[in-house]
Amino acid sequence: MCAATQEPLRPLTSEEEAFMRTLVKVITTLPRAIDHDMTHDRQLPLVEYLTLMHLSEAPDRRLRMSALAEAADLSVSGMTRVVARLETQGLVKRVKCVNDGRGWNAVLTDDGYARLQTAWPSHLNAVRRRLIDHFDGVDLDEYTRVLQRVAGACSSR
Amino acid sequence: MCAATQEPLRPLTSEEEAFMRTLVKVITTLPRAIDHDMTHDRQLPLVEYLTLMHLSEAPDRRLRMSALAEAADLSVSGMTRVVARLETQGLVKRVKCVNDGRGWNAVLTDDGYARLQTAWPSHLNAVRRRLIDHFDGVDLDEYTRVLQRVAGACSSR
């Protein structure tokens, strides 16, 4: 059970160590930088942007609160508050589910869709400048496959 | 100035898009998973662990508050509070600088060093299981170089 005894405790190689430390830096720095860019450029923080984005891609531009939380990697209560913020700006509205009286759909409004389109260039630019531009000449698909395995290992207990 | 007009607004390719989304997932998921592992295994959250780690690697096991904040990618005030938490547990103590009456050194105590050694296996295990194990057969050094460029682009304005 105790993690310490599951493995023979071979330390990381120096390459592994260097990689891990650099990744830690990127993990702490990259979201801050992109959020900073977007917030100062178009006044739409990253979490809000991603939430609108997920809605815009959903059928009928609507998603159950729990599904939206899942998509955005947020707790359900966290998403309640994000949607509350977006609702006060008129970008999203909450509509009671027809089939299930317990459930609510977050629905992207036309204003919300317009807002998303306005913010998109800013997002795109930030992602390019901070991230994608630095991947010239590497096999992105291979990276994606590896990262998918990592993401899988992180969602399991 | 406006990011939207700097570039011709070429959208991301589908490979770039997929990569970015997977990375977002890893960025939100991986620290949570490692922190979860460490907190439940040895009661030492990731931020605290990394702080002790940086101290242990510094000459004389001590570092100015600002240097420590920088190393851990935290604001100075954030580090004040982390060190305060560690100090109440006796893992770190704050010592006034001799040369500069304004400055303080965070010094790793013997208890702190012992605590770090205790937590290390748990950290190592989490990092392997959640991250490193999934990089078989890829060129880690290449990844590290790319990530260093990204990190550089994230610390610049």
Next chain:
DNA sequence: TTTTATTGCTTGCCGAGACAAGTACCCCGG
């Protein structure tokens, strides 16, 4: 030397988000 600007750290205040408790609703067995 006295004044002023700068630096290093801490504290007050606030927003974000996680967890747990609460509320409303569904569904199933009787």
Next chain:
DNA sequence: CCGGGGTACTTGTCTCGGCAAGCAATAAAA
């Protein structure tokens, strides 16, 4: 039809961490 357990979301409460203001101490200027 009713009661009890499960589900969907919200709200109360907490911790974390960022920013800006405050407080010393140093450095620079007068």
